[in-house]
Amino acid sequence: MEIFHKLFSSNFLPHGTCYLWDPHIVWLHVISDSVIAFSYYCIPLSLIYLVRKRRDIPFNWMFWMFGLFILGCGTTHLMEVWTVWHPTYLLSGIVKAMTAAVSIITAVALIPLLPRAIALPSPSQLKETNLQLQNQVETRMQREEELTRLSQELEQRVEERTAELASMNRSLQGEITLGIETQQALRASQARLSGVIDSAMDAIITVDQNQKILLFNAAAEKMFASNACDALGQSLDRFIPERYRSAHAQHVRRFGDTGVTARSMGSMGQLWALRGDGTEFPIEASISQTEAAGKKLFTVILRDVTERQRTEAALRESEERYRLLLDGVKDYAIYMLDPRGRVLSWNAGAERVKGYNSEEIIGQDFACFYTAQDRALGRPVQELQRAVQAGRFEEQGIRVRKDGTQFWAYKIITPMYDDAHALHGFSVVARDITERKQAEDEIRNLNQDLEQRVRERTQELEAANSELEAFTYSVSHDLRAPLRHIAGFSKMLAEECSGCLHPEGRRYLQRIQDGTNRMGMLIDDLLNLTRIGRHELTVKVSGLESLVNDVISDLRPDTEGREVEWKIGNLPFVEGDSALLKVVFQNLLSNALKYTRPRPKATIEVGTEEIAGEQVVYVRDNGVGFDMKYADKLFGVFQRLHRAEEFEGTGVGLATVQRIIQKHGGRIWAQAELDKGATFYLTLGSTKANEIDNEPILAKETV
């Protein structure tokens, strides 16, 4: 306390006194010291701020030292102000001493620092360093960019790789699924396989090296008539006929040694198997070997060929029969060709027809049967092609025998196909038709000759016909004229000069007149007959009944003074030329009237009758009839069975009737007995107009 007291108490005069309290001096010192003190206080504050902010500044403790030193300096100046009025010089000295102490420590501390401070980079160095740094920064930035880019690339690749992996993952999953399916399929396949084995048509038997049966399928059970449970574990020998057992065992052993996995058996000949019931049967077999768990297994697949052999035998027999048949055919060449036309088979007929024997021709091209000209035209191949296109080729043509002679052949080529519809070859059937051809030629010549003769004959007939036409025309005009003159003048003579004639003369005159009249009638009838021949039918349906009744009324004058019974039945409607049909019935009925004249009562019947399934119209009378031995003359022109004194007539009437009936396609015939009447039957065929030519009547009418 005493110290403090001493410090702040003094018996000294204030410093101002030294200044004599001159206000100017006093205030000069006071203000200057105050400003210095203020500044000295400010500097450490700045330094402390700096050091606190820049903790990286090297030797920062030195800044603290400076701070303290400057603070001490400031305080001494503050003490200067204080001592102006307060003469505490002790305190002021202490403060100076402390400041001195800090100063000296700072100075001492500063000296070892100097080399290190010199070592601190200068601002230019720093600038350079900065530049370098800047460069470095730029480089780094570039690197950074590069890195960014690389990193992006990397990311890209990572993404890609990820995608790849994802896809691989998916496919892997798919494969896994597939694997599962495969396993399932495998299981199904195994099930199927065992199903197949059991349902196989062929017997399947697996044996081990010691012939012990390990598998015996359902077909095997059936084939060998043995149950699988009986067979399994047993030796295969029980199914092999005894005589083959050792050979079979050797065979299997040798097969095992070959290492071949599968082959058919039976190369040594027919294989036989033995059923449970002791019967043997032919088989066909194949064998295969596999190794399982180090053991060799043999699987035999067997087929019962009993049925097949039977079929084959039947087929062979059939083929043999067929061959014999073909060989037996001597008139026909029958041979087969392959698809290219080479001869495959040759029968005896072929040898006979073509002259080649089978040894010579089999394998040869069938083109050698053709003429050189046909071969040059490619006919052989064309015919095979046409057979394929049309399913058959048939023709007649000239072919060549082995000896070069030619003959006419009639030939059929038929393509043959196998089961797969592939062309298998051709069958050819050929025949030597030379003789027939010659005969045909002869017939053709004869026909031509005949045709020629027919033409000539036709011309002759046409000439005759036109002559006849001229003749009938002439008859019509010229022959009647003199007849008329004779009739006319004899009539005039009889009328005008009868007084000059004695009775005998008048009788002669009468005979002349009768003769001319008769001649006139004959000519008219004949002309009528030829007119019918030339007349074209006008066919229509006519009722025979009314037609007959018309004719009867026309004939009424002829029945005067006579008892005539007309019996008209139900008459049909017929197709025909009614005018001509009327002529038919006029003739038939007037004949009936004429030839019943001696009968006190004439009975004339017109009706129909069925004769041999055909409707026939008849005209029957009870007249004088005729002797059937003259029936064939009945319808001839000018043919009469009675004398003119008995019954008048020209002998043209029935000829006319027959002409008309024939023109209608019908028939007419008569049945009679002398003195017991006559019946005329007629049919009218289904008539076409113009069916019968206008042939000259005289040439035709020879019944």
Place this chain on the structure above:
Amino acid sequence: MTTPNEVDILLVEDNPDDLELTLHALRRENLANNVFAVRDGEEALEFLFCTGRFSGRSFDRHPRLVLLDLKLPKLNGLEVLKRVKQDPRTKSVPVVILTSSKEERDLVASYNLGVNSYIQKPVDFDQFRKTVKSAGLYWMVINQRPLSTPAQIAAAAAQP
């Protein structure tokens, strides 16, 4: 026999026997007063067309009937018929074919050419006379003919 200008019946007949028999028949029926006979087709046409020997004839005095045979020398009956029926001056003259034949083709040809009647001469003379009588009566007495002259008839026919 009459003069060409006073003819009632023109008889075209080449055969003298037929001519005589026909004239005899006509005479018997009192139809022969004005009959004129020509002996062939040419003469018939000369008569009817007033040419040649008959150029003095007049068209106004045509016969009332032509009896025409078919078989005639030079021009036959069908040719004569054709010329007569084709010409307006003569087509109104009645032509009756009187012939031996009744051949269908003659009948057809005659009717196609416009014949007025076709008569076949029967062989029997009595029948012939009856036929001539009937035909003569019909054409000369019963049949009516126009009073106009053939020229007037032709002129009337020419008008539409």
